[in-house]
Amino acid sequence: QVQLQESGPGLVKPSQTLSLTCTVSSGSIRNGAYYWNWIRQHPGKGLEWIGYIFFTGTTQYNPSLKSRLTISLDTSKNQFSLKLSSVTAADTAVYYCARWSGSSIDYWGQGTLVTVSS
Amino acid sequence: EIVLTQSPGTLSLSPGERATLSCRASQSVSSSYLAWYQQKPGQAPRLVIYGAYSRATGIPDRFSGSESGTEFTLTISRLEPEDFAVYYCYQDGNSPYTFGQGTKLEIK
Numbered sequence: 001q002v003q004l005q006e007s008g009p010g011l012v013k014p015s016q017t018l019s020l021t022c023t024v025s026s027g028s029i030r031n032g033a034y035y036w037n038w039i040r041q042h043p044g045k046g047l048e049w050i051g052y053i054f055f056t057g058t059t060q061y062n063p064s065l066k067s068r069l070t071i072s073l074d075t076s077k078n079q080f081s082l083k084l085s086s087v088t089a090a091d092t093a094v095y096y097c098a099r100w101s102g103s104s105i106d107y108w109g110q111g112t113l114v115t116v117s118s
Numbered sequence: 119e120i121v122l123t124q125s126p127g128t129l130s131l132s133p134g135e136r137a138t139l140s141c142r143a144s145q146s147v148s149s150s151y152l153a154w155y156q157q158k159p160g161q162a163p164r165l166v167i168y169g170a171y172s173r174a175t176g177i178p179d180r181f182s183g184s185e186s187g188t189e190f191t192l193t194i195s196r197l198e199p200e201d202f203a204v205y206y207c208y209q210d211g212n213s214p215y216t217f218g219q220g221t222k223l224e225i226k
Contacts, residue, residue: 046219047217104153
């Protein structure tokens, strides 16, 4: 069964770039049946869709983050990544990577907490 | 942006009772793109219902989904202790994809 695992720094300074990677196991990121998503959850709050990438490199971003956001993929490592620039405390959240399978988001990583603080 | 409004915010029930959770969309959402997720503390969300009606793999048949216009409903027919959690509805028919604010199902 597919597994997703987020990795990256847990602490980022304000105005810097938040970078996370999601490693996909037991399934190819090049499978055209899936879209690869990032979703975040502010502490004690609800869920916010960030964006997705398809294996062709096609992306779709949440307009609220689009100016600061880049999602990319590395098919050789079966990974996809998130970069969010010019972060503030409002970007402190648990970040999840997740797979969309044609019907809905069906597999999620365990999530990683990123804190923006000096 | 489609806003999903969930009600109630908190639902206090006892095991064995029936739970009815509502999700109202600010505009039309295709039922094909409406899902429900369950989230327990410290865990990632878990898919419960997709396509408004279909149970995800491993979800017991006490969970069911329905739709009436722009209102979607998750029903748990007879609550088990493991069902107490926060439930989110989600739409990915129109970008940006959006979640409801959640309904907390707590033990009474």
